Each structure stands twice: as C-alpha cells, then as structure tokens.
Amino acid sequence: MKTITNFENKKVLVLGLAKSGESAARVLNQLGAIVTVNDGKPFDENPAAQDLLTEGIKVVTGGHPLDLLEEDFSVMVKNPGIPYNNPMxxxxxxxKIPIITEVELAYLISESPIVGITGTNGKTTTTTLIADILNADGKVAKLSGNIGFPASDVASKSTADETLIMELSSFQLMGIAAFRPKIAVMTNLFSAHLDYHGSQENYEAAKWRIQENMTADDFLVLNFNQAKLRNRAALTAAQVVPFSTTETVSTGAYVADGHIYFKAEKIMPVADLSLPGEHNVENALAAICVAKLSGVSNTAILSVLTTFSGVKHRLQYMGQKANIKFYNDSKATNILATQKALSGFNHRTLWLLAGGLDRGNGFEELSADVADLKGMIVFGETAPKLRALAESLAIPVYDSENVATAAVLAYSKAEAGDTVLLSPANASWDQYKTFEQRGDLFIDAFTGLEEK
Incomplete structure (x- = not known):
C-alpha cells in the first residue's frame, strides 16, 4: 500500500465497526493516526473492539457520546450504514469535521487501479464476472468493497500490477472526496433506499458520485437501456462506454442478430450465456466492456460467461436432481427482483418458491409474471397472499412450512425437464435472520434430495 502521510499524528474517529470499520481502524493505525473507535455494541459483546484495544487502539463502546467529538478530530470515517441524520x-x-467512508481511505492507499461498480441491481454479479474474467486471462483481480471484502483491507495488501474490482453502494459513495476509479460501471438505476436518502433524486445523486473525479483518461460504462443513464452521458468528463440489449451502440457492447458485439467485434452468441434472464445479458455486456477496456482476450471472456453459475443466493444455479434444475435466488427480497428472475425461464416448466416477511403489500404486480407458471410453492407470512394470487390465475399452488420443506415439496411435484426456482419476492426476517441463511437452508435441502 502507499505510505501516505495524510493521517499521520492526526486524531481520527472511526464511527461504527463491522468489517469495514475494523479494517479502517487498523489501516489508520498503520498510517500513524491517533485512532479512536466508537461503536454502539457493549464492550463485553464486542470481540472486534476487544481485539483493537489489545492493538493499542482506543475504543469507546456501548453508545455514541456526543462529547467525544470535543477531542478535536481531523476526520471521521463513518460506517456506510450509519445515516447522516445520526446525532454523532x-x-x-x-x-466541520470531514466525514468519509472507508472506500475513500482505500483509494488513498491503493497502489492498484480500481474498477468501481455501482447501480441498483446486478452489482454483485457484474463485479464477480469482471473479476473472474480478468483472472481467467492471467491478471490478478481482487474483489473488494460492498461485496464482503473491506476495501481498505484489500487495498492495503495489493500491488500496482493487480486490480481492485470494487462493488460500491450509494452509502459508501456519499463519503468520498478524492475517490477516482480508472473504470466505473453503473448497471442501472431504480428506486431504492429512500428511507436512507430521503428521495430518489438524492439516491441517484449519490450513485452518480462514482464519476465525479474521473477525467478524459478514465472510462465510464453506462447502461443505455435506461434513458436516465443515457441522458447523464453528457454530464461526465470520463469517456463513456455504453452497453445496450436493444440497439447498436457502436462505441460499446450490444446485442444484434442473437450475438454479443463489442465495437463491431463479434464476441459470442447470447444463447451461450450460462446465466438466464435479460438482466444477466446486461450484466454480461457491462463485464465485457470492462474486459475489453482491460485488454482481456475473447477466450477468457467466453470461458467465464459460458460457465458462470451465479453468485451465491443471486440466481445461483445449484445443479439438478432427476433432470430437474434448481436455482437459488434468495437475494430476491422484493417483487422487482423476482420479476427479473422470472424473465429468464420457460414458465411452462417452472416451479416458483416464494414467501416471507409480510410488509403489508399485495402481489398484484406479479400477476403477469407468474400467469403461466407450472406451479407455486408458498411459505412464510405472505403465503396466504401468494396463494390467493396463484388461485386467481388458476396456477397450481401448495403451502409449505418453510424454505427447506418447500424444496422437498417442489421436487416431489416436479417432473424431468422442470426447473425449481427459489425467488421469494419477500424479505426473510419472518423465519430467518438473513436471506443468506434462507438460501443456505435451501441449498442444504437440495443437497439432501435423493434421486427419484
């Protein structure tokens, strides 16, 4: 990592631990900062704070005392999940204490060029595809950021001949100052996180910050399927590289005659993509843009895009039993995500597993998307609502206790050639702590199925 002096002998407050806060505290300590960590969890329940204390880092736990800010801090490194209306x-x-997030620190210390990926949907899949493609070509690409690997930790261990592939949330991007990726990707923009940002306008502005320090030497990959992103193309100093599934964009990646092209060069047939769904065609196009800008061979691109089985819990292909395919899309915690998942399958042979936390909404929006399904298995708090939807459309529907029993029931009903898709359209918190736990139990149930 770069040995910078920005923080040397300066008081820095790290607000909120979790993985990113813990990493930031250690990196800042290495850089000679006088670090104080403040976390709401009590000390005796806070292993991370205990570890940092043994390393000589001051920790204040169990609350957020405002008088702590009287210590004349030079900067605050804020956990992205802490909103800006938090009293601290x-x-x-x-x-007038500068407030940054940990990705800004990662940028300042990184010797590696950064590829930054943001957007509402598809970030994790696109981020993973890009890293896999670069690595398949013999380069060293490291996952970092919102994908589960603290950016500052990865940056502190990376070198100039490596590349950081960094997933970035709107929360993280609100806390940047100098952050500048060499290549940035914006997958799409939909409504999200309005409780945090206050408005769609604020949310989109936070996402757009990914390019604010980019210059004509950098590249911004934009989804031209969305007018709102196409219209922003004139608002950046970076070189815009578009992608589209609906039209020929001669300076980027596009679909024509059933094939994917990059700047008129034929790359591969769309049908050879291993991940189903129009949204995954968009993700593949974005990844191809980054790969070609990075000098990657078509051989490496094809080797990944024709075999990639998906990110865990995100339309993840798990395999098949008795010629019945199983997909785990537990990350689909809302109706839009399930609609996108459904778009990639033949509904006549598809069994949908759905249900979860009841937030008071109905499911009428799903009517057109599920109208011709072979069947549905419903579970959780919203099972009665989903059952009513299925019955109104004359879709065979069965109740199940939970996601594991739903997998077993679907297997018993499905026939050879069918597909079973877990795409709940609901949060998991009625029965599970996280969507990951829900997905893991689905995987376990699939693994335990016996050939029939």
Whole structure:
C-alpha cells in the first residue's frame, strides 16, 4: 500500500465497526493516526473492539457520546450504514469535521487501479464476472468493497500490477472526496433506499458520485437501456462506454442478430450465456466492456460467461436432481427482483418458491409474471397472499412450512425437464435472520434430495 502521510499524528474517529470499520481502524493505525473507535455494541459483546484495544487502539463502546467529538478530530470515517441524520454525524458536520467512508481511505492507499461498480441491481454479479474474467486471462483481480471484502483491507495488501474490482453502494459513495476509479460501471438505476436518502433524486445523486473525479483518461460504462443513464452521458468528463440489449451502440457492447458485439467485434452468441434472464445479458455486456477496456482476450471472456453459475443466493444455479434444475435466488427480497428472475425461464416448466416477511403489500404486480407458471410453492407470512394470487390465475399452488420443506415439496411435484426456482419476492426476517441463511437452508435441502 502507499505510505501516505495524510493521517499521520492526526486524531481520527472511526464511527461504527463491522468489517469495514475494523479494517479502517487498523489501516489508520498503520498510517500513524491517533485512532479512536466508537461503536454502539457493549464492550463485553464486542470481540472486534476487544481485539483493537489489545492493538493499542482506543475504543469507546456501548453508545455514541456526543462529547467525544470535543477531542478535536481531523476526520471521521463513518460506517456506510450509519445515516447522516445520526446525532454523532450531524454534530461532526456542524463542527466541520470531514466525514468519509472507508472506500475513500482505500483509494488513498491503493497502489492498484480500481474498477468501481455501482447501480441498483446486478452489482454483485457484474463485479464477480469482471473479476473472474480478468483472472481467467492471467491478471490478478481482487474483489473488494460492498461485496464482503473491506476495501481498505484489500487495498492495503495489493500491488500496482493487480486490480481492485470494487462493488460500491450509494452509502459508501456519499463519503468520498478524492475517490477516482480508472473504470466505473453503473448497471442501472431504480428506486431504492429512500428511507436512507430521503428521495430518489438524492439516491441517484449519490450513485452518480462514482464519476465525479474521473477525467478524459478514465472510462465510464453506462447502461443505455435506461434513458436516465443515457441522458447523464453528457454530464461526465470520463469517456463513456455504453452497453445496450436493444440497439447498436457502436462505441460499446450490444446485442444484434442473437450475438454479443463489442465495437463491431463479434464476441459470442447470447444463447451461450450460462446465466438466464435479460438482466444477466446486461450484466454480461457491462463485464465485457470492462474486459475489453482491460485488454482481456475473447477466450477468457467466453470461458467465464459460458460457465458462470451465479453468485451465491443471486440466481445461483445449484445443479439438478432427476433432470430437474434448481436455482437459488434468495437475494430476491422484493417483487422487482423476482420479476427479473422470472424473465429468464420457460414458465411452462417452472416451479416458483416464494414467501416471507409480510410488509403489508399485495402481489398484484406479479400477476403477469407468474400467469403461466407450472406451479407455486408458498411459505412464510405472505403465503396466504401468494396463494390467493396463484388461485386467481388458476396456477397450481401448495403451502409449505418453510424454505427447506418447500424444496422437498417442489421436487416431489416436479417432473424431468422442470426447473425449481427459489425467488421469494419477500424479505426473510419472518423465519430467518438473513436471506443468506434462507438460501443456505435451501441449498442444504437440495443437497439432501435423493434421486427419484
């Protein structure tokens, strides 16, 4: 990592631990900062704080005392999940203490060029595809950021001949100052996180910050299927590289005659993509743009895009039993995500497993997307609502206790050539702590199925 002096002998407050806060505290300590960590979890329940204390880092736990800010801090490194209306953050802003997130620190210390990926949907799949393609070509690409690997930790261990492939949330991008990726990707923009940002306009502005420090030497990959992103193309200093599934964009990646092209060069047939769904064609196009800008061979691109089985819990192909395919899309915690998943399958042979936390909404929006399904298995708090939807459309529907029993029931009903898709359209919190736990139990149930 770069040995920078920005923080040397300066008081820095790390607000909120989790993985990114813990990593930031250690990196700052290495850089000679006088670090204080403040986390709401009590000390005796806080292993991370205990570890940092043994390393000589000051920790304040069990609450967020405002008088802590009287210590004349030079900067606050805020956990992305902590909103800006938090009293500590508001007080720091009033005191004109610069507030950054950990990805800014990662940028400042990184010797590696950064490829930054943001957007509402498809970030994790696109990020993983890009890393896999670059690595397949013999390069060293490291996953980092919102994908589960703290950016500052990865940056501190990376070298100039490696590349950081960094997934970036709107929360993280609100806390940048100098951050500048060599290549940036914006997959799409839909409505999300309005409780945090206050408005769709604020949310989109936070996402757009990914390019604010980019120059004509950098590349911004944009989804031209969306007018709102196409219209932003004139608002950046970076070189815009578009992708589209609906039209020929001569300076980027596009679909024509059933094939994917990059700048008129034929790359591969769309039918050879291993991941189903129009949204995954978009993800593949974005990844191809980055790969070609990075000098990657078509051989490496094809080797990944024709075999990639998906990110765990995100339309993940698990395999088949008795010639019945199983997909795990537990990450589909809302109706839009399930609609996107359904778009990639033949509904006549598809069994949908759905249900979860009841947030008071109905499921009428799903009517057109599920109308011709072979069957549905429903579970969780919203099972009665989903059953009513299925019955109104004359779709065979069966109740099940949970996701594991739903997998077994679907297997018993499905025939050779069918597909079973877990895409719940609901959050998991009625029965499970996380969508990952829900997906893991589905995987376990699939693994335990016996050939019939």
């Amino acid at each position: 953050v508001e007080r720091a802003a009033a005191l």
